[in-house]
Amino acid sequence: MSHHFRENNEVYQGFILSQVILETPCFEAYKMACRLRKEDISYRDFEYIYMQFAGGHTELDVVVPFVLRKVSKFFKEAVDGTTHHCKKFKMLVVPDCFQLTIDGYLVKYDFESNEISSGHEQIVTVHFCQNSFEAFEAAMTDIKVIMKNLTIDWLEIFDDIDDDNDTIELLFRVLQEVHEENLRDFRVTKLSIHLATDTHHIPLSAMMDSSFLKEVELGTHLSDNQVVPVLFAMDQWRNLENVVVRMSVPFDFLVMMAQLKRFEVNALLTVKEAQQLIQALSISDTFVGCKITCYDSILTATELARVVNLGEEGDKYDGFSHRVELDNGAALLISAEQEEEDGEIDLVLWIRKA
Structure with missing residues (x-):
């Protein structure tokens, strides 16, 4: 099977088309293709073919025996109910690049060289963009494709950029679009947020499915210590078992955390507060x-x-x-x-x- 999958383009593209019809998320289909071929495939090349089929374009190398069409409501519900799983999904934003890491597979979008590179242990350049805007657009497109109906054990979002950089703002617009298109909240078990500003902590948490979310980790950049109590009062935090807040929290909130199974925080305690806690x-x-x-x-x-x-x-x-x-x-x-x-x-x- 792997021999035909590697050398027979009709078999390869037919597989991709079948996954589009089944509405398998692109990255999930990509991982299956790698397993079938028993080798790493260029994700950018795979995604290009996938998106061509998803857009209804069948004028590729293979003549397909069936036509893309909308599936019945029953079948769509069955597909939407299928679990597409990722153990760890990390988004890293720094001034010169954007990185996605999905279960150890890294895709790097370089805004200086305009290169897109990817791989597991060895990172190789797989695509050249005309400019930094095109590289960023490619990153946002990939997020939309990968996160469709995805269940994630651990979602981590980390940025190390200046406050006046609009990259994070654009990223969250894309996440909101994906959230709306999924017609359901993100199914994330552990959420780690390490952002330079406080703006997006609350709206990001609001996108999480409260029945899935069990653990939250907040980084050290929070400047407003009232953000944490607001988050704690949200419906998304009702089933949390563990909270890690790497900043000082108000004492009232610290007492509230006694209702959690586990927590890790920074705080200033007086003698009286220690007794109360x-x-x-x-x-x-x-x-x-x-x-x-x-x-x-x-x-x-x-x-x-x-x-x-x-x-x-x-x-x-x-x-x-x-x-x-x-x-x-x-x-x-x-x-x-x-x-x-x-x-x-x-x-x-x-x-x-x-």
């Missing part, structure tokens, strides 16, 4: 464990030990240094590490339900 964690029916980092902390490990009656450090409890028995009958395992440099104290707390 311990109490909130102890009575939570869902809490399992957390990590709280207090940079330039006003709370020391000694004060923490006093207010929650940690007592002397004894034998390790499953890797934790202290076990705390609370008045309500609950117990927590706590470890506290303190570092002091130039008069500033950094306190890291690990807390887990016993």
